[in-house]
Amino acid sequence: MSDNGGDFRRGRRETEEERADRRWNDLLQELRVVQTGVQILFGFLLSVVFQPRFTTLSETDQDIYLATVLLGAATTGALIAPVSFHRLLTGHRLKPQTVDWASRLTMVGMFLLLCTMASVLLLILRLVLPDTLALWLVIGMAAWFVLCWLVLPLWMRARHIAELDRPTPGGTRRGDS
Template sequence: MAKGEHEGSADGEDVAPGDGRDETATERFDRNWEELLQELRVVQTGVQILAGFLLTLPFQARFTVLEPHHRVIYLVAFCLALLATALLAAPVSAHRLLFRRHAKRELVAFGNRCAQGGMVSLALSLLAVLYLIVEVLLGTPAAVTALVVGAAVFLALWVVLPMRMGRAAGHAGSPPPSRSSS
């Protein structure tokens, strides 16, 4: 494929033919992979801190006084944090296994799906922690309110606003900027 030609988009690939980038498909997949890894680096630390914190809770003296349903909520939050950790680390493991096998397109698609699943797991884990803390401190009605507000915040910031930005950036009739060839 000649420089500047573009293949069809893969899951997680940010490509729009004529987007002004002068890169081959291989260069684009390399760039997509590097951007994905940077995003994973940002979120992995927080997820690992959350999972580590949740890991220590059962060994605290006051954990034994929690009601049985609080322990179930804790276990759900902990399992979701572990799932988020596994999903967010999976692309790196896959890269190691597929190293030098010319599978960057597949890695980008796989990494994108894992990142999305990891973010969903992270949000659900944080919402479970939020619910647990508010219920222990203030009771069920306040916990339900906090859960609804928290879920709305995650949906707004992680789904609705990015989708609106995407629509605004690619609205019909607006050609992408092009590079001058001088």
């Protein structure tokens, strides 16, 4: 640990407040990307019920649609919640805690987005493919999302940490200052 509270693995010399500001700005950029897609998806979902073909869907497909809309609404709520946290807590010297909670809510939102995407895919694929094939394709796509959104970033983080902990020829760790 450095004298400013920074961890050698971060590679930055910043105060807790500077780190919270940086993390908040990073999180806002990430949320801008994901919120746009979620809002478009949710808008599409809301319009489906007004299409003439909706009444011809089986009860199962209508149930899947209902679950999908609820998941989409929950996703939207989780991904907009960080804005509310920030707005209500600004000026109360809680930036690090706000960033931590906003980050957690973003991860919940990403999980709900995975569920929403799987549900949308299931609904659409059931209309054009046999049920079993549709289900297997949804499972495959869900696995792809988990790989891209969770497994690869965690693998990269673990690999980076392991490299920092590996001794150099001089006997010190790569991450030591």
